[in-house]
Amino acid sequence: MxxxxxxxxxxxxxxxxxxxxxxxxxxxxxxxxxxxxxxCDRRTLASFNTVPADPLYVLTAPADTAISEVIGVALDEEKIDPLRPDEIPANAETETGTPSHYGYRPKTGELQLIVAPSVVQAVSVIVAVExxxxxxxxxxxxxxxxxxxxxxxxxxxxxxxxxxxxxxxxxxxxxxxxxxxxxxxxxxxxxxxxxxxxxxxxxxxxxx
Incomplete structure (x- = not known):
């Protein structure tokens, strides 16, 4: 550094x-x-596994940085698409299945999988940091x-x-x-x- x-x-x-x-x-x-x-400063975070029925996962920024934006998310190496907050369905946290989209909550640092996963899957995340x-x-x-x-x-x-x-x-x-x-x-x-x-x-x- x-x-x-x-x-x-x-x-x-x-x-x-x-x-x-x-x-x-x-x-x-x-x-x-x-x-x-x-x-410009993009980081590939270490992968982690989902917990069935839990849609929210806190991402902790690398040392001396803050997460500006989530650039990409993949489940079992298959990319899923982002949604804006106003596009996320009201039942996204309670419905379970195979997530096809994600959202990011900057205030809490939470990645939201949409919908909540029904099985364990490997999650890969690329973020832009500041x-x-x-x-x-x-x-x-x-x-x-x-x-x-x-x-x-x-x-x-x-x-x-x-x-x-x-x-x-x-x-x-x-x-x-x-x-x-x-x-x-x-x-x-x-x-x-x-x-x-x-x-x-x-x-x-x-x-x-």
Whole structure:
């Protein structure tokens, strides 16, 4: 893992009298937004087995990350499709059978299989993750490949602050444009599988 401090050199020279603590905060926030919107940091979680009649399974994010989105789910190596919250039937938690869809509840971190499984099946999950709100580190390859782009996002926020020694609204617009373009490019690469295979990790799974 790479320290957030490795990106300070991209931020501090452009922001006179900025404190290191504020720089770290804005770098972290920019990294969170970058990873969340680009979905570039994808992890293949360790597989687990269903429990008959239980549709809900808590997914625990890898260390120093939070789950942004569930990208894909497979049961016994057969992919199933996602549903939006408003598409999930009211009886999805009580009906049993062979799950054909899934949903994800970000507030509770629960993966919902739709419908509840009637037999034991192996579940594989791919997620997109973002840095946690308290982390001081970034994935090495994120820092190496996108570090400068993340710094652009931090600078966009900092330079937009009014009445600061480093305030520069016009330059903020420039950096924000670079940041947003980088997010879009990273998302395109991730969706096309150009950023490499998803990293395998071993989080803790638990029942509701």
């Amino acid at each position: 790479a320290s957030i401090d490795t990106l300070l050199d991209h931020v501090m020279p452009r922001t006179p009298r900025l404190t290191v603590d504020l720089a770290r905060l804005e770098i972290r926030q920019a990294a969170i937004r970058f990873c969340r919107e680009s979905r 840095p946690s709100a308290s982390t001081t580190v970034l994935n090495d390859w994120i820092a190496q490949r996108y570090g400068r782009d993340i710094a652009y996002g931090a600078l966009a926020e900092l330079l937009e602050m009014p009445k600061k020694p480093w305030s520069d609204p016009q330059l903020s617009v420039l950096y924000r444009g670079k940041f947003n373009t980088a997010i879009a490019d990273a998302r395109d690469e991730a969706d096309k599988g150009m950023t490499g295979a998803a990293t395998r990790t071993r989080p803790v799974f638990g029942l509701r």
